[in-house]
Amino acid sequence: MIEFTPLGIIHSPFRKLENMPIQPAGAAGVKGTVQIFDEYRPGLKDLEGFSHIILLYHFHRSQGFNLNVVPFMDSVPRGVFATRAPKRPNPIGLSIVQLDKIEDGVLHISNVDILDGTPLLDIKPYVPEFDVYEEVRTGWLEKKSKTIKGRKSDNRFG
């Protein structure tokens, strides 16, 4: 087993699993905060220069997992590793959010698709030279991913 510890708590307007945006791309303008625990705050130095950051977090409300899931954006079962669904063998979430400012160890963020109270595991700077690939194939999501803006979650992964 590999052990990790929460570095802070993510706050958002979303208090239950239903009716959440699916992915930050569907959460335009939704504001949230990340409260970093005191002991880790020195690690935030220089972060404010980045407009976008990668948050890794614990899907703490996800219980157990299924290796095949019907994703929010589809009607047939898919292998869980071909989806971003929260009920995963290791329930680690990944969201790229906009960083608006940092004040007193609190990150103010936009485009938040994360449940209120979620434990933060890591923050990484988003860097196009590392993270942007344009010429890609996206399998079963090929046509569906463009429809994400209006889609909301239901409680299937609770």
Added chain:
Amino acid sequence: MIEFTPLGIIHSPFRKLENMPIQPAGAAGVKGTVQIFDEYRPGLKDLEGFSHIILLYHFHRSQGFNLNVVPFMDSVPRGVFATRAPKRPNPIGLSIVQLDKIEDGVLHISNVDILDGTPLLDIKPYVPEFDVYEEVRTGWLEKKSKTIKGRKSDNRFG
């Protein structure tokens, strides 16, 4: 504490921490494999439709952490969360790699910047609609990130 378990093992040509590429962008053409443990293989269904995947893994050779680090691409200390350095409070690595094929539960991947023997924590499909942001600021990396292709690691994070 939050507990995760390895889902497989990543194999690559890199057997020590020195002289590794920094980021997949600096590892063009480097081949590797990910051996998924039997019990998780059904979760790989549909993954082969994606040309690029996000690997999350455990920086298992990283001991302890520093909140301020001198990154490979700089000469002054930066807050660890403003870097992709491996010695992090929760040593979780993230690489976007090219998926060439899947055979018998083994992923064949390209552009691998990961140490041989690294425990895999999660696989997510890479989806431009979720993961690509073009108009971004990248702080201290603003001018340096374009020079990554020729850069190699040293042993500072061993």
